[in-house]
Amino acid sequence: MMVDGPSAKHAQRTSGFRRVRDQRDLRPNVNPQPAGRRIDSDGNFLSPLRQLTTNLVDTYHICNPQFRYESTHNPRRVLTKPSKPVHNDGYDNEDYDYILYVNDWLGTEEGHKYLILDVLGQGTFGQVVKCQNMKTHEVVAVKVVKNKPAYFNQSMMEVTILELLNNQCDPNDEHHILRLHDSFIHRNHLCLVFELLSSNLYELIKQNQFQGLSTQLVKVFAAQLLDALTVLKEARLIHCDLKPENILLKSLSSPQIKVIDFGSACHERQTVYTYIQSRFYRSPEVLLGNPYTAAIDMWSLGCIVVELFLGLPLFPGTSEYNQITRIVDMLGMPPQYMLELGKQTNQFFDSYADMYGNKKYRLKSIEQYSREHNTQEQPGKQYFKHNTLPDIINNAPIHPYKSSSSRASSHEVDKEMANRASFIDFCMGLLNLNPLERWTPQQARGHPFITGEKWTGPWKVRPI
Numbered sequence: 001m002m003v004d005g006p007s008a009k010h011a012q013r014t015s016g017f018r019r020v021r022d023q024r025d026l027r028p029n030v031n032p033q034p035a036g037r038r039i040d041s042d043g044n045f046l047s048p049l050r051q052l053t054t055n056l057v058d059t060y061h062i063c064n065p066q067f068r069y070e071s072t073h074n075p076r077r078v079l080t081k082p083s084k085p086v087h088n089d090g091y092d093n094e095d096y097d098y099i100l101y102v103n104d105w106l107g108t109e110e111g112h113k114y115l116i117l118d119v120l121g122q123g124t125f126g127q128v129v130k131c132q133n134m135k136t137h138e139v140v141a142v143k144v145v146k147n148k149p150a151y152f153n154q155s156m157m158e159v160t161i162l163e164l165l166n167n168q169c170d171p172n173d174e175h176h177i178l179r180l181h182d183s184f185i186h187r188n189h190l191c192l193v194f195e196l197l198s199s200n201l202y203e204l205i206k207q208n209q210f211q212g213l214s215t216q217l218v219k220v221f222a223a224q225l226l227d228a229l230t231v232l233k234e235a236r237l238i239h240c241d242l243k244p245e246n247i248l249l250k251s252l253s254s255p256q257i258k259v260i261d262f263g264s265a266c267h268e269r270q271t272v273y274t275y276i277q278s279r280f281y282r283s284p285e286v287l288l289g290n291p292y293t294a295a296i297d298m299w300s301l302g303c304i305v306v307e308l309f310l311g312l313p314l315f316p317g318t319s320e321y322n323q324i325t326r327i328v329d330m331l332g333m334p335p336q337y338m339l340e341l342g343k344q345t346n347q348f349f350d351s352y353a354d355m356y357g358n359k360k361y362r363l364k365s366i367e368q369y370s371r372e373h374n375t376q377e378q379p380g381k382q383y384f385k386h387n388t389l390p391d392i393i394n395n396a397p398i399h400p401y402k403s404s405s406s407r408a409s410s411h412e413v414d415k416e417m418a419n420r421a422s423f424i425d426f427c428m429g430l431l432n433l434n435p436l437e438r439w440t441p442q443q444a445r446g447h448p449f450i451t452g453e454k455w456t457g458p459w460k461v462r463p464i
């Protein structure tokens, strides 16, 4: 059998591969060698695994002696879409996003250079990428803001607010607020360097096949969110965009969370924007065009905790009209003062005089609203069989969290229903249409659902 003779070696060296000549080559041998195995110039058999991984450059060289490897010739994997250069000397795409490549750098100054590793997320303000600080080796998340003045200025506000929250309100990092490590400008893009976090709560709900989380886990998340919102309220800051996508797990191994995205946040004295909050989580006062306070975040929190429990958004409005309709259908009309004060009230409501001559409001019909606004409003999908919040929560399937059987025991069912009674009362306090009566974070933290005390009936806030 021709295996290691000099002529065979020569053939192998020039072709790079040991050829199987004929059937005889495959016969067992006193010194068996696997068919098709390659050898190096000294006649040693090469491990295919090593050759295709750590020794890949050698392998290419054996195949083609002219092959030369230089890292500068590596194709750069682009992370930004679209990737065609348009603005900023070719560094930005048509959306004014910086075109990011794996293994490129952000920042130039010693100690502030970040190697780009992967993409983490995309938002209105720009892209968020996983990077490594080459001095400290710390892996971080960097938000690369779009190269447009409006995004730049608003993101500078995010820096100011996070610096205030991190340094003055939560210096020991105890209140579930994202940490900002660094910020700098890279080729006209503001870059915000954050601690690296894990999945967001929408991804968690999705991973759970939209079946909802246990009351216990919802309580753990709600308590942390109330803690963060207490700090914000004390600083008179409003987040303005609280939603499951902006709440991130610190890691996949524990239910610790952090609130992120302070890009829409503002001070209670500077509530200049009226088009705020993501629609599903938008409060009645914002929909109606009323003045607003930190209470809008508590409304969003109410929507979020119900969504965490049910696995589906409570008010998945397809338009502003559909959003307010869903809220009114479930919770009733907002108080008269809000309707009278609202700059948007007459978009959605008609006023009329009742039999005593008092001014009253009613929601416009879908046909009337569509006609007046030249839209084709649709009623929107109904996700739940029941119409009231207590019915929806009480009729959600009970998952046997603790027992190993596929059905919950009667003891488990009783315990779960007691938890749900407390949870419903908690949610109703957050989803109060009247922001003046809606619980503050400090008040809500005293609710039995959070404290773990036994719930004995509708909870009354303690005067503060």
Ligand SMILES: Nc1ncnc2c1ncn2[C@@H]1O[C@H](COP(=O)(O)OP(=O)(O)OP(=O)(O)O)[C@@H](O)[C@H]1O
Pocket: 120, 121, 122, 123, 124, 125, 126, 127, 128, 141, 143, 178, 194, 195, 196, 197, 198, 200, 245, 246, 248, 260, 261, 262, 263
């Ligand atoms: N610190 C972080 N660690 C890991 N992932 C992050 C981090 N910050 C942001 N992300 C990811 O990037 C996404 C976008 O981030 P962020 O919400 O801050 O951007 P944005 O442009 O302000 O978005 P939006 O459109 O909601 O205003 C998040 O939903 C999250 O998935």
